[in-house]
Amino acid sequence: MADTGNGSPGQPHRIVVVGGGAGGLELVTQLGDKLGKKGLAHVTLIEKARTHFWKPHLHEIAAGSTDLHEHATDYLAQSHWHGFRYRVGEMVGLDRDKREVIVAPAIDEEGAPITPPYTRGYDTLVMAVGSLTNDFGTPGVAEHAIALETPAQAERFHRRLVNACIRAHMQAEPLAPKQLQVAVIGAGATGVELSAELHKATRALVSYNLERIDPERDIRLNLIEAGPRILPALPERISGAAHKLLSGLGIRVRTGSRVTEVSAEGVHTASGELIPAELVVWAAGVKAPEFLKDLGGLEINRLNQLVVGPTLQSTRDPNVFAIGDCAAAPWLGHEGTVPPRAQAAHQQASHLVKQLQRRINGQPLQPWRYRDFGSLVSLGEYSTVGNLMGALVGGNLWVEGLFARTMYLSLYKMHEVALHGFWRTALGSMSRLMTRSTEPRVKLH
Structure with a gap:
């Protein structure tokens, strides 16, 4: 029973995803659409923030060239539209014997309690808590x-x-x-x-x-x-x-x-x-959150990442999966682990949607293989440089300028489509484009 993760007879399979970053939110959105709405699984997202923003674009908020409120996704609304449950809170512990996630109380800006401490039972747990900056203990x-x-x-x-x-x-x-x-x-x-x-x-x-x-x-x-x-x-x-x-x-x-x-x-x-x-x-270096060090005795590496196998299951508990920056996933066919990139989290989320359906049906899980499509770096309005990889371009293709910029923007659009669908993404993009001419070129407050 532990390998399949099936819950009580006659009860929907309980999937709990901790962390609403790019991979986590894409995963619960698609699981909610495919399983939650049909009553085939009970899907829950646990996340301490109220809204989601695509992390690779945080530098644009810092510079003032992007307004957070135009691109943020409200977790509560997203859960309502896509058949999963959003529960505010920060995970602080894990009881693997009881299959329970331990969540700290949520406190508002003024110190008033929002939610009490609570536990959430699961049959399948997916850790998607991302990464933090690693300051290497540098003073100041x-x-x-x-x-x-x-x-x-x-x-x-x-x-x-x-x-x-x-x-x-x-x-x-x-x-x-x-x-x-x-x-x-x-x-x-x-x-x-x-x-x-x-x-x-x-x-x-x-x-x-x-x-x-x-x-x-x-x-x-x-x-x-x-x-x-x-x-x-x-x-x-x-x-x-x-x-x-x-x-x-x-x-x-x-x-x-x-x-x-x-x-x-x-x-x-x-x-x-x-x-x-x-x-x-x-902006030098990343590591997974500190609380993963003592999370139910699960195996971690020196960057606090949870060590997982080819099926993205943790090495010490088949009921616990990990994706995104917090996961040390093997790069099949290469040495080392998959790099912490948004495209990896996107691929892992898409893979797990299918695999968790197989898990509920008692079928064996298939391994995940990372496909490196290259890297693109945006230099603002000045240029975009990078390389594209894969069979589509016949190996490794150097790109820059307008074409590279278009490909860079398409990465974010793929994320939006995964969350909101094609038509809502298209209409939202058109709306932002139309209003841009009436606003300052940079945020002034």
Whole structure:
């Protein structure tokens, strides 16, 4: 009975998904449509946030080029439309013997209780809690840097950016050395995309009557990377093209610079240099949430990721699955594990929809194989660079410019279609396109 995960006779199979990121929300939406609405399974999403936003676009919220409220998906409404249950709360424990998820009480901004602590029984549990920024224990990061893990953090950074520009415009005295200086630590996709987006956004921001600020003279963007090149996980050609474009914009790209401390004055490197900065973003490294370390004795790796087999089941409990950034899934046919990318979470969610139906029917599960379709990095309005892979393009195809930008945008549209269907996605895109001409080019608050 443990292998099939079947519940009590005559009762719908209980599927609990913890985490409403890209993979988790796509999974419960499709399971709700296929199983929940038909009474074939009871599908529940446990998530502490109220709305979902596609994490790869958080840098656009931080820069102010995207309004969170135009793209956020309300979990409660989504659950109503798609046949699953949304329960607010943060998972803090797991009782594998009883097959229960332990959830902490939800508290509002003023400290008032919303929900009491509770447990949720399951026959199949899917962990999809994503990843967090890994600061590697660097002093001062928690106090003086902002990580782009949530929409709230991205909005916080944007408010600080707008306030910094207004303050600099209004003050009588000359700018201090660190004023209007930004340091982005970590030159992976998030750091590179944020740097390019900030270059465009800061110029748009000061154009709204903040004429005392000269962006070319007063605003300095620093992209800091400990390794020998930016975008270290991507092919060298992509890295070189992005480096050349960023440098051409006047962004100071610093490779081989290991950060040892972040202070109120700026960023300190191993070479003894102080890079002045009023605003610091930490985008170097990821790890799974800390609570996974002691989650029911399940196996984890050094990044706190749950170790799973080819069927995405945890190594120590076939009733517990994991997908997305919190899962260390084997890359069949390759060495190591599947990289933490949105396309991997999307593929895993689509695979599990079919496999959980097989599980309910008592059929054996099929292994998941990751298909790497390449990598695309958006440099804002300036360009998009990357490579496409697979049989469709005959191997590895270098792309850039408008075509690459179109492919990059299509990744998000695929996510929207998975959540809302084709026609609602198309109508929503048209509506946003029509209203864009009546709004500022950048969010001003």
